[in-house]
Amino acid sequence: xxxxxxxxxxxxxxxxxxxxxxxxxxxxxxxxxxxxxxxxxxxxxxxxxxxxxxxxxxxxxxxxxxxxxxxxxxxxxxxxxxxxxxxxxxxxxxxxxxxxxxxxxxxxxxxxxxxxxxxxxxxxxxxxxxxxxxxxxxxxxxxxxxxxxxxxxxxxxxxxxxxxxxxxxxxxxxxxxxxxxxxxxxxxxxxxxxxxxxxxxxxxxxxxxxxxxxxxxxxxxxxxxxxxxxxxxxxxxxxxxxxxxxxxxxxxxxxxxxxxxxxxxxxxxxxxxxxxxxxxxxxxxxxxxxxxxxxxxxxxxxxxxxxxxxxxxxxxxxxxxxxxxxxxxxxxxxxxxxxxxxxxxxxxxxxxxxxxxxxxxxxxxxxxxxxxxxxxxxxxxxxxxxxxxxxxxxxxxxxxxxxxxxxxxxxxxxxxxxxxxxxxxxxxxxxxxxxxxxxxxxxxxxxxxxxxxxxxxxxxxxxxxxxxxxxxxxxxxxxxxxxxxxxxxxxxxxxxxxxxxxx
Amino acid sequence: xxxxxxxxxxxxxxxxxxxxxxxxxxxxxxxxxxxxxxxxxxxxxxxxxxxxxxxxxxxxxxxxxxxxxxxxxxxxxxxxxxxxxxxxxxxxxxxxxxxxxxxxx
Numbered sequence: 316x317x318x319x320x321x322x323x324x325x326x327x328x329x330x331x332x333x334x335x336x337x338x339x340x341x342x343x344x345x346x347x348x349x350x351x352x353x354x355x356x357x358x359x360x361x362x363x364x365x366x367x368x369x370x371x372x373x374x375x376x377x378x379x380x381x382x383x384x385x386x387x388x389x390x391x392x393x394x395x396x397x398x399x400x401x402x403x404x405x406x407x408x409x410x411x412x413x414x415x416x417x418x419x420x421x422x423x424x425x426x427x428x429x430x431x432x433x434x435x436x437x438x439x440x441x442x443x444x445x446x447x448x449x450x451x452x453x454x455x456x457x458x459x460x461x462x463x464x465x466x467x468x469x470x471x472x473x474x475x476x477x478x479x480x481x482x483x484x485x486x487x488x489x490x491x492x493x494x495x496x497x498x499x500x501x502x503x504x505x506x507x508x509x510x511x512x513x514x515x516x517x518x519x520x521x522x523x524x525x526x527x528x529x530x531x532x533x534x535x536x537x538x539x540x541x542x543x544x545x546x547x548x549x550x551x552x553x554x555x556x557x558x559x560x561x562x563x564x565x566x567x568x569x570x571x572x573x574x575x576x577x578x579x580x581x582x583x584x585x586x587x588x589x590x591x592x593x594x595x596x597x598x599x600x601x602x603x604x605x606x607x608x609x610x611x612x613x614x615x616x617x618x619x620x621x622x623x624x625x626x627x628x629x630x631x632x633x634x635x636x637x638x639x640x641x642x643x644x645x646x647x648x649x650x651x652x653x654x655x656x657x658x659x660x661x662x663x664x665x666x667x668x669x670x671x672x673x674x675x676x677x678x679x680x681x682x683x684x685x686x687x688x689x690x691x692x693x694x695x696x697x698x699x700x701x702x703x704x705x706x707x708x709x710x711x712x713x714x715x716x717x718x719x720x721x722x723x724x725x726x727x728x729x730x731x732x733x734x735x736x737x738x739x740x741x742x743x744x745x746x747x748x749x750x751x752x753x754x755x756x757x758x759x760x761x762x763x764x765x766x767x768x769x770x771x772x773x774x775x776x777x778x779x780x781x782x783x784x785x786x787x788x789x790x791x792x793x794x795x796x797x798x799x800x801x802x803x804x805x806x807x808x809x810x811x812x813x814x815x816x817x818x
Numbered sequence: 819x820x821x822x823x824x825x826x827x828x829x830x831x832x833x834x835x836x837x838x839x840x841x842x843x844x845x846x847x848x849x850x851x852x853x854x855x856x857x858x859x860x861x862x863x864x865x866x867x868x869x870x871x872x873x874x875x876x877x878x879x880x881x882x883x884x885x886x887x888x889x890x891x892x893x894x895x896x897x898x899x900x901x902x903x904x905x906x907x908x909x910x911x912x913x914x915x916x917x918x919x920x921x922x923x
Contacts, residue, residue: 325871327845327879330838398870419877420827421830421880422827424878
């Protein structure tokens, strides 16, 4: 006795097959489409599956492919029941079916079904693949051929379109995914089909998704770029189109990956914010410089008076020292605000990195940090102010050093810092990218977009002014480059400095 | 309907044949409803697809007359002759209504 699953959307075929196979002493399970068949296959391993080719909610081809990818079902003997075998020779190997039976008069079909069952008795390795039984009883039908051609045109369009397209049942189960959607979602088709679409999203976005899918007015709903939802670490917009049909009411979902667009918008916003802060900083610096000159002048007068009076008091010197500190901060603020003023000259990045490392290498080694540097000799030159780029690198390395000591206060084999340079192409322009990767304390997600703001610092008082990265940002921006950050708190920080290459 | 002859042609017991025939009528009626809807909205693709399903089921049971009408429905729809399609659908409807009375659907 064999356990046999028959999948066909026509109740007459299901009845005919059940009667025929049960009469032969087999146990028969039936399903009216691919989706219900997958449900049955979750708890049953049949010996043979008879599947119709054209069905709603996951067709026969797709069902076969999925079955073949499920390890426990890989040896199931699959028989395709095809009414279009005369018009289109089924490519059984492509979707992993063993035999195809051409649908026809029931007396002929009965013979062929039993013949297929005999073939299924052979060992999986001995099976004769790709056989079509009963094709000669069928006649070519031009109309079907035309239908198949038009189906192929739609398939080619869906396979090559850049938007992700999914079809869901009214219960929100996925029954179709095009290649673009598969690449956006990043889950293999066999795992995706028959699963709940809403479960692809994190809890935060699930309600938005359910609201847009289950709308009583049956109207098209759009989740726009402004309200983009997260899917597989990508920013996604959705266009939900309910299709009204007689019995099924499928839902079409069009996905668009807007991650890059959102990143560009964020960068633009950030640049605008930086520009505004720069203007403000220049104004503030100017306003502070004048009174500071006054404070320093009066402190000098006080110092002279004390000397004349023979008083050995250090207070005027302390005032001068603190005022100089303020002046230094103001100077830094201005260098953030001013931007590019002097002429830059060709510079060789490897030299800049090597000079920077000379300044910090000792401290890095002392704290047991493993340093690896991979900077190729053939990097193109960059047009830069070497000492300014050096200042940026020093800032980044100091932060990495601090972050590594935070996470690993003592020596640790994972306490490492990597520096790597390479040539990359961005929008037709060559850049030299230098990546600083440390597996230190990392940066919390909620402050990642603030770290370049002037005076923003997570370090305790006395460990930094909060100007290091804002100045670095200004320098790189004025060099026509980009300063990019990627970090996972408690795991790593990756800082990428992209500088335009000459030529 | 001569079920005895039809069932013999298709190699089934008469009783079995009638059971399948009842299902044929039942699904045929549903298909016809869909067919009228598709004709109303002038969806020739849909008409051809439904006609294809009707033709397949007729072929399974050896019902040549139904098979021929279903085939003609598909062809006229593909040729854009929806008036003819509607006439053929009407003929098919009448024939199905008649046999539905015979088997008590």
